[in-house]
Amino acid sequence: MQQQQSQATIRSIAVIGGGSAGWMTAAAISKSFGRSIRVTLVESEEIGLIGVGEATVPHLSAFNRLLQIDEAEFIRQTQGSFKLGIQFNDWGKIGDSYVHGFGTIGRDLGLLPFHQYWLKARAAGKAKDISAYSLNTLAAPLGKFMVPPSDAPPNTPLAEIAYAYHFDAVRYAAFLRRRAEAQGVTRIEGKVIAVDRNGETGFVDSVTLERGDVIAADLFIDCTGFRALLIGDTLGVGFEDWTHWLPCDRALAVPCAKMGPPTPYTRSTARPAGWQWRIPLQHRTGNGYVYASNAISDNEAAAFLLAHLDGEALGEPRLVRFTTGKRHRLWDKNVIAIGLAGGFDEPLESTAIYLIQAGINRLMALFPDTRCDQALRDTYNAQAQFEYELIRDFIILHYCATRRDDSDFWNHVRTMALPDTLTANLELFRANGQFFRNGAEMFGLTSWVQVMLGQGIEPRSYHPAVEWVRDEDLLRLIGHVENVVAANVGLMPRHEEFITRYCAAPASGTHY
Ligand SMILES: Cc1cc2nc3c(=O)[nH]c(=O)nc-3n(C[C@H](O)[C@H](O)[C@H](O)COP(=O)(O)OP(=O)(O)OC[C@H]3O[C@@H](n4cnc5c(N)ncnc54)[C@H](O)[C@@H]3O)c2cc1C
Structure with a gap:
C-alpha cells in the first residue's frame, strides 16, 4: 500500500510555454514543492510571448507574498507603477468619466453597505458623487499614491489602501524566470512539434522538440497561450465562444513615450469600435x-490608435488576434491549461493574470497524484467555469450599460441579449441598489456598484432599512466619511514622488 502510494506521486511537471502564465506557474510550483518535484519549462524564443498584459488587480500581492517577492525590487525590475483602479472614459456616453477603484466605498453601518445611505442622501440632494467617498476614486484622478503607511491608524482609509500594479510584461516574465531558475526549474529552449500520448489512458507521456529532445513528465501544464497546443490541439477539448457577448477580437498594441508623471490608474477610453487602454510605466506608456x-x-484601427496617443509612438502597432471564451475543460487527463491556453475574458478589467494566479492556487489545492482523479478534475473545472463566467458578466456590464448610439458596435452591445446571471444582477440593482456577491466571485460589491453607477444605471429606490436611520444621523455619516476620505487623500504624496522614494527603476536603454 505504502509502495503503491509513492509510485503514484507526481515526480515531474513539464510547463509548456514561458509567458507570464508559464513562469508564474513554474515559480509557484518550485517555491511550494522545493526540489521534490522536477519542474521543466519549455519555451520557444522563435514563437515568443504575447507581450501584452501589463495591468493587474490587487490579488497579485498575495502571489508575490507566496514567492517572497520584495515589492520595491519587483517594481524596479519591471519598470512598474501602481494602480488604484481603472478610469473609464466615454463608456456610459461620450463625455462621461468614472473610476472603478479597488478597496471600499465609505463605511458600512449596521446591516447595510454605505452606498445605500448615500442613495438616500443623494436623492435629497445632500451627497456628492460616489467617488468622493472612497480613497481610491478620490486619490486616483489627483495623481496621489502610497502603499499603506505602517504608522497609519487602524480602520482609516490610509491603513487600507487597496492597490495593484502596472508592469512591463516581458520584464515580468524575465523576472519570474530568474526566480524560478534559482528555485531549481530547468528551462529548455525549443519548439514542441509533437505530443505523445499513452495508448491506453490517453494521458500525455511526453513532448518532442524540433531538435529531437523528448521531455517526459507526470503532469503537463499547457501555457502555450492562444495556441493551446496540448489542451486544444492534442486533447481536442472544445472552446466555448463568447464573441456574441464580447465581440472584440483583435487588439493593436504600441508603446509611446512617457509624457508627464505616471498616473496611478489604468485608463480605458471607449472608442467607436471598441476601447483603448493606456498603462503608465516608469520608462514608457503602454497603449x-x-x-x-x-x-x-x-x-x-492602427491609424486611429496612433492618432490618439499621449506621446510619440515607439514602434509600429502590433496586431494580436483573439477569441473571447474558454475551453470546456481547463483540466483534461494529465494536462492543465493555465493562462490564455485556457481562455480569455478580454482585457477590460485586467483579469487574465488574476485568472493565472487563481488557476495556480486551484492546482495547489487540488494537487493530484499521477492518476489525476476525475473528482479533482471535475472540481477544478467547475470552479474555473464559475470564475470565468462571473468575470465575463462583469465585463459585459461595461458594454451593455451604455447609452452610446454613435456606431454599429455600440448599437449592437447596447441591445444584445445578455446572460441570465447578468440580467438578474442588473434587475436587482435597478430595484433598490442591491448587489449580492455570488460565493467566491472575484468582483464584489464595490466594483459592481461603482461600474453600474458609473455607466448610468440608476436604482429606483434604496433599501427600506435606510429609513430606520434618522436623517441627521445619515447626513452626519455621509459628511464624516467625505471629510475623513478627503483628509486621508490630503496626506498622500504624488504617485511619482512615492515611486522615486520607494522603487525608482534604473534608466532603461530600451522601451520594450
Ligand atoms: C490585447 C491583450 C491585452 C491584455 N491585457 C492584459 C492586462 O492588462 N492584464 C492582464 O492581466 N492580462 C492581460 N492580457 C492577458 C495576458 O497578456 C496574458 O494572460 C498573459 O500574458 C499570459 O499569457 P500566456 O503566458 O498564457 O501566453 P503567451 O505570453 O502567449 O506565452 C505563450 C508561451 O508559449 C510558448 N509556446 C507556444 N507554442 C509553443 C511551442 N509549440 N513550443 C514551445 N513553446 C511554445 C511561447 O513561446 C510562449 O513562451 C491581455 C491579453 C491581450 C490579448
Missing part, C-alpha cells in the same frame, strides 16, 4: 486599441 474586426479594419 492598445481593442476592437471588433467586423466594425473597423486593422489599418483604420
Whole structure:
C-alpha cells in the first residue's frame, strides 16, 4: 500500500510555454514543492510571448507574498507603477468619466453597505458623487499614491489602501524566470512539434522538440497561450465562444513615450469600435486599441490608435488576434491549461493574470497524484467555469450599460441579449441598489456598484432599512466619511514622488 502510494506521486511537471502564465506557474510550483518535484519549462524564443498584459488587480500581492517577492525590487525590475483602479472614459456616453477603484466605498453601518445611505442622501440632494467617498476614486484622478503607511491608524482609509500594479510584461516574465531558475526549474529552449500520448489512458507521456529532445513528465501544464497546443490541439477539448457577448477580437498594441508623471490608474477610453487602454510605466506608456474586426479594419484601427496617443509612438502597432471564451475543460487527463491556453475574458478589467494566479492556487489545492482523479478534475473545472463566467458578466456590464448610439458596435452591445446571471444582477440593482456577491466571485460589491453607477444605471429606490436611520444621523455619516476620505487623500504624496522614494527603476536603454 505504502509502495503503491509513492509510485503514484507526481515526480515531474513539464510547463509548456514561458509567458507570464508559464513562469508564474513554474515559480509557484518550485517555491511550494522545493526540489521534490522536477519542474521543466519549455519555451520557444522563435514563437515568443504575447507581450501584452501589463495591468493587474490587487490579488497579485498575495502571489508575490507566496514567492517572497520584495515589492520595491519587483517594481524596479519591471519598470512598474501602481494602480488604484481603472478610469473609464466615454463608456456610459461620450463625455462621461468614472473610476472603478479597488478597496471600499465609505463605511458600512449596521446591516447595510454605505452606498445605500448615500442613495438616500443623494436623492435629497445632500451627497456628492460616489467617488468622493472612497480613497481610491478620490486619490486616483489627483495623481496621489502610497502603499499603506505602517504608522497609519487602524480602520482609516490610509491603513487600507487597496492597490495593484502596472508592469512591463516581458520584464515580468524575465523576472519570474530568474526566480524560478534559482528555485531549481530547468528551462529548455525549443519548439514542441509533437505530443505523445499513452495508448491506453490517453494521458500525455511526453513532448518532442524540433531538435529531437523528448521531455517526459507526470503532469503537463499547457501555457502555450492562444495556441493551446496540448489542451486544444492534442486533447481536442472544445472552446466555448463568447464573441456574441464580447465581440472584440483583435487588439493593436504600441508603446509611446512617457509624457508627464505616471498616473496611478489604468485608463480605458471607449472608442467607436471598441476601447483603448493606456498603462503608465516608469520608462514608457503602454497603449492598445481593442476592437471588433467586423466594425473597423486593422489599418483604420492602427491609424486611429496612433492618432490618439499621449506621446510619440515607439514602434509600429502590433496586431494580436483573439477569441473571447474558454475551453470546456481547463483540466483534461494529465494536462492543465493555465493562462490564455485556457481562455480569455478580454482585457477590460485586467483579469487574465488574476485568472493565472487563481488557476495556480486551484492546482495547489487540488494537487493530484499521477492518476489525476476525475473528482479533482471535475472540481477544478467547475470552479474555473464559475470564475470565468462571473468575470465575463462583469465585463459585459461595461458594454451593455451604455447609452452610446454613435456606431454599429455600440448599437449592437447596447441591445444584445445578455446572460441570465447578468440580467438578474442588473434587475436587482435597478430595484433598490442591491448587489449580492455570488460565493467566491472575484468582483464584489464595490466594483459592481461603482461600474453600474458609473455607466448610468440608476436604482429606483434604496433599501427600506435606510429609513430606520434618522436623517441627521445619515447626513452626519455621509459628511464624516467625505471629510475623513478627503483628509486621508490630503496626506498622500504624488504617485511619482512615492515611486522615486520607494522603487525608482534604473534608466532603461530600451522601451520594450
Ligand atoms: C490585447 C491583450 C491585452 C491584455 N491585457 C492584459 C492586462 O492588462 N492584464 C492582464 O492581466 N492580462 C492581460 N492580457 C492577458 C495576458 O497578456 C496574458 O494572460 C498573459 O500574458 C499570459 O499569457 P500566456 O503566458 O498564457 O501566453 P503567451 O505570453 O502567449 O506565452 C505563450 C508561451 O508559449 C510558448 N509556446 C507556444 N507554442 C509553443 C511551442 N509549440 N513550443 C514551445 N513553446 C511554445 C511561447 O513561446 C510562449 O513562451 C491581455 C491579453 C491581450 C490579448
